[in-house]
Amino acid sequence: LTTASELQIFLAILIHLGVLRGTSSKVLWWQVGNIVPEPMCRMKYIRFQQLKCYLHISNPSKSSMPSQQWWIKLEPLNSSIQKSSKECFLLFINVAIDEMMIHVLGCSAHTIKMPNKPINLGYKVLALCDAGYTYDW
Numbered sequence: 640l641t642t643a644s645e646l647q648i649f650l651a652i653l654i655h656l657g658v659l660r661g662t663s664s665k666v667l668w669w670q671v672g673n674i675v676p677e678p679m680c681r682m683k684y685i686r687f688q689q690l691k692c693y694l695h696i697s698n699p700s701k702s703s704m705p706s707q708q709w710w711i712k713l714e715p716l717n718s719s720i721q722k723s724s725k726e727c728f729l730l731f732i733n734v735a736i737d738e739m740m741i742h743v744l745g746c747s748a749h750t751i752k753m754p755n756k757p758i759n760l761g762y763k764v765l766a767l768c769d770a771g772y773t774y775d776w
Contacts, residue, residue: 641690641694645682645686645690646690648681648682649682649687649690649691649694650720652664652679652682652687655679664684664687665684668684668687692744721775721776724772724773724774724775725774725775728769728772728774730767730769730774731769731770733769733770734767734768734769734774735767735768735769736765736766736767736768737765737766737767737768738763738764738765738766739763739764739765739766739773739776740753740756740757740758740759740760740761740762740763740764741758741761741762741764742758742760742761743760743761743762747762749762750762751763764776
């Protein structure tokens, strides 16, 4: 059974891994002699891998959705993350609208292939960014 606090820890770990680009999640859990980051102390590595593999967000009350509105399934989570990101950062002068790719491990009809991107297969998202920080999408 997954609880709300466990999902918060899971999201904190994902955000932490996003900040530490290029670092394997397994390496962070098994560092010898170093201090393990705070979110990793609260969840075992195997549980993190299980959630990463099997977590599926959907609204069971809506059995059929129009294909052009597939992202609505993420709406409560999306609004919460956007609100938090706007509270934590103030935009400066050098803002840019950037094209981001979100890596997808599963099968989806909505993925886009872009061979020149570091993540060449995934969801394409337009985002408002400043100094490496994603403010809005």
